[in-house]
Each structure stands twice: as C-alpha cells, then as structure tokens.
Amino acid sequence: MPLYGDLGNKLVQHAKRTQNLIHLPPYQAELVRAVAREVRDLDRDLKSILEPFQGSFDPTADQATACTLLVNHLSMRRNKRCLLAYHRTRADKLEELVWSGADVLDLAGQQTAGGANGVMGANDGGASSLSPQEEDYVRQYGDLLAAYKGQWTDIDLTGSLEPPRDLFIDVRVLKDAGEIQTEYGAINLTRNSQFYVRQGDVERLISQGYLQKLG
Amino acid sequence: MALPLPPGLTHSEVAFLAEMEMVTVVPRQRLESIDLLSGQTPPLRPPHRAQLPLWLALLLKKQRRANIVPPPWLHPASLADIIHRETKGAGFSAPPPPPARANPHEPGRARRFADDDVTLSPPFQPSCTANAPAGYLPYHWLEVAESLLTHAGDDMAAPVGEVRSLLRDLVEVRAAKMRDSISELQGLERGMMLLTGVGSIELAESRGFVLGVVDGVRKIGASTEATRRDKEEMGDERDDEGSDDDMGI
C-alpha cells in the first residue's frame, strides 16, 4: 500500500519548482488525478469505518478507531491543500503572464518545443503545457483584468512599474531621416540638427543609427 | 502578480520621490505660468528666483533655461560641519527644524509648516530651497545632492569634486552608524527603535536587512513572548484580586 501523502508531496514539490521558473512547466494531469483519487479513497474508507456505528460513534469508547478516522481526515485535508497550492501557484504564474501582456493562449498553442517562450516546458513535445481548465481560466482572467483596466484607461494600468525618467531627450541627427510624425506634429530631421523629443517617439531611429542620444 | 516588488520603496522609487522636493531656480529665460496638475507654476522672469519641484528645475536646467541655486546645506562648509557633528555624536544628526512659519520669538517651539489639517512632510516640506537652513540634512539629502551634482554641477558653490568628496565622507560616517544601529537591533526587544535623521536612500538600502532581522527576532522569540504575555495577564488578574504574590505557592 502506498503511503498516503506521497503524491501530494510531489505536487507541492512541483509547485515549489514552478515558483522559481520563468516558464510554466507542463500540467501534471496524472498526478492531480491520482491525488484526487486518494481523497475519494480516503473518504470511502472513512465512511465504511463509520458505517457500522450508524451515526452513534463515540470516540472516547473506541480510541483506536477514532485515531484512524483522524488520520484519514487529516490526510484528506492535506491532499486538498496540496492540490490547492499546486493550482494556485500555476494560476499566479498565468495571471502574471496576463499582466505582462503576453498572449498566453497563443504561446501555449504554438507547436514549437524548446521552451523559449513563457509557457512551454522544455520537453513537453509540443503539446500545450496548460490544462484545458487553465486555458479557460486564462481567458476569463484576461476578461476580468480588461474590465478592471477599463475603469482606469488614462492610467495605462499594465504600463511600466519603473518611475518615469527622461521622458524627453536631446538627440542629434546623424543621417538625414526626413520628416517624422510625433505627438506634437512633424519634425524634419536634417543632419546635425538637434532636437528635444519624446524618447518613445524616436527609439527606433536611435537604434537604426539615424539619431544619437545626447548627455 | 500585479506588482512584483517587495514591500518598501526601491531605489528608483526613492529617487522619483526626491524629485518632488522644491528647489530654487534662477531663470535665464521668461516662461509663462503653466497650469500643472499640482498647481500653477510661478511665471519665470529673469533674474527673479522661483521655487519649483526638482524634476521641473532639472528639465529647465537641461534646456539651459535656468540655473539651480544649491541648498545651503550642500555648501562645503555646511557639509564639513555636519561631518564633524556626525563623527562626534552617536545617532544621525538631527533633521532640519520645521521650516517657514516658525516663530522667531520662540525658537524652541517652532510651529510646523502646516495648514489647519495638513501636515507637510518630505518631499513636500521645503528643505532643499535656497532658504533651507545650513547644517541639517533633509530626508532626501543624498538623492537631491546626487541629482544636482550630476545635472547642475556648474551651479554648485564649490567645485563638484570637492562637494562629492565631502558627500562621500558623509555617506561613510553615516553608513557606519547604520551598521551600529543594526547591531543594536536586539534593542527592539522593547518593541521599537529610533532612527531619527536617517535619509531615504539609507533607509531603502537597509530596509530589507533591518526588517528581516526584526521579524526574525520576533518569530524566534514568539513563544517566549507568548509565555510572557500569559504570565503578565495572569499577574494582572491576580493584582486585580489584590492577590498574595508572596505566598510562594
């Protein structure tokens, strides 16, 4: 007879490992089923032990049975906790991905192995690492977050958590780049001219070598 | 997770806060008042001084539209004076006295710069303007000093190198004090410890460690504490009954 609680421990170990990973490892469907089955088995045992007493069990009169019942009960609760912890850890991870703006379902559905993206395990053979229930959850949480965000549209709730710095920067034009549209209208970028512009507007031109950020 | 940051402000958050400190500028160009969310800016008319939040002063400085007047506490003589006091005294040197509407006839009983129901505190209490007192380090001293030296070095009252080297000494003296304080954290067995005069960066740097020690001591001592409280409670009850402690039962 396998020791009750072993499987639950395994789930918790999986959860613990998941917390420290960047990607989400494949859902342990088999393990989850086994731990849940154990709970049902324990419950059946409990019922069959109690059955002969017809609701009149007196713990003080039969301490050995009382002890078995208690152990059974605690094992069930322990398994439940393990399952909750495992699913909660994964849900947290999924929520984190939703917050970061990743298209979780798209990533999960991709058939590329290798685990470069957020939700693929390294050796999951291309199948989604999410359970179907998790895919549902991601969809529903995404909707919930969108609804909450919608109340604060001007704030851009999923925007950067780094304090804003250097929103505007001085740039020098290294190569003629013609006219660009910024939030304030058009600027004509001719070589050696200098501008004070919104960093976000010119980031690409900087990386393409048209502009140089000054001081 | 919606916010992947530990409790307490990060370095960049502290620097962001410090940029709300008011500083004094001398405009080099006219600029009309701007209707900001935090209120109207004063119209800028060279050479009249004006008070602006540091972030805005830095924007003007970078555009060569204004010079920044360094706060008096950042002058070399003031820094040297503070270093001297920090070296002699045990705790951090005192924070600046409440500014502005202090009563000159009763210097000891300065009224806080406050409205009826609003108490101003850093970074909203003006302690980095040209009117701030010399010889006292305000809460955001290190961030403001760093910022001014980096972006307005030519406005300093002394060569940047000289000010920097004084600041370095100050940082060192105070870091040693912080270490001493931390080694006395068991002093928190009475439930609190004073760190008056500490700066925001200094606090941010040691927060994780300090709180870790304090919480650790509490958790290790949890059962000791619970036992003590039970005893005290029982003692109280017996006192209430006018009890007989000396019976030696």
Added chain:
Amino acid sequence: MDIDDILREVDPVFHAVPQEKRDLQDLTRAWVAERCAPELLHWPADGLFERVNDNIKRQIEKVEEMTGDMDPKTNFALIVLQTELERFKYIVRSYLRARIAKIDRHTLHYLSTDELRSRLSEMELAYATRHQALLHNHYLSSFLSSFPPQMQNLNDAGGNSTMIDTPDLESAVFIRLLIDTVVEGRGVDADGEMNGKVDDIVILRWSDAKPLVDAGSAELV
C-alpha cells in the same frame, strides 16, 4: 500673525496649502504607505483617486488640444505638462497595482468581514469577488468537483488551522511621526513606550504603528 493667518480669518475656507498640492501630497502618501504596509490600507474615502483620475483625463485632453499646430521646438510647456502627467500616471498605476497584488494574495481574507471589505474601492471589490469566483471555479473544474461534497468549499477551518491565508500584521515597518506623540511598541522580552517627537523615524511592528498612521499622527516611510 502672518499673512496666511489674516487670510484665514477673513476667508474660512482659505488654505495655506492649495488643494492641488494637498492632493499631490495625499496621493504620494497613499502610494508610499501602500507600498510599505504589510496589509491593504483603506481606499481614501474623500474621492482623492477619482478626483486625480478626472484631473489626469482633463490634462490629457488639454495636451491633445495644445498639440495640434504648435511648433515642436518652442513648445516647452507641452513638454512640462507631459512630463508631469507621466509622473502622476505612474503614482496612480503603482498604487493601484500594489493594492491589487495584496488583494490577489489574500482575497478570501479581504472578503471575509465587512470591515475588511470596506477597505476596497467599489471596483476592487467587484474585481476581488469575481477573481475569487474564477479561482474557485477553476479548482472545481480541475479537481474539487470530484471531491466528496463536504470537502468542496475553500474556507474549511478546523483544528488549529484555516485555509484562509492572512497578511502578517506583526511585520516591522518604518514610520515618521508627524506630531509629538506617545509611541507604544510590543517586543519579545518587554514592551516599551516613548515620547516621540515630530520627525522621529521609528521601527516597530505594523500592528503597533497602525493606530498612529490611521490617526494621521505618523506616516509610513
């Protein structure tokens, strides 16, 4: 008596500190406090965030209006306006997300009593309730529905433990005293009391600091 005192006498609603500046300080304090407190604090009841949000909206509209046909090289005011806007947006964003993170972490706890629920804004309450329902549903469809009925709820307490996680209210915090006041702290070997002065920075347990912060006698730093 200075000019502010005279003004206050002739105009009872005169404030030496203008509303905009008070709002910015309140906003900043609320943000710093929420970032430092181990538990969720009260959503400001005076409509501070709703007001700030409206102001931000109006300011964005103003920037858009001004943007139109202005010369980008001379339009310094716009740069200032936008820089400040980003700063405000950042504070509100970081504040809201610090709160959501706390609510997510201990959802059942914050939904468990009226006092705790009253700390949440209306939108946060709706979010928390729905989030909890989604999670419960997720557990049900993943494993919980195969459990015996009496084991399908999420808050079964019993023995010495409860399944509702709670924040650690005894963790230590830093506060700054805003007035002279008596500070009481509880420690492992002894409890203490001291006559605190304005601007004192004190380390103590959050449960000891909370009454001072709630009363406005101290702020979290």
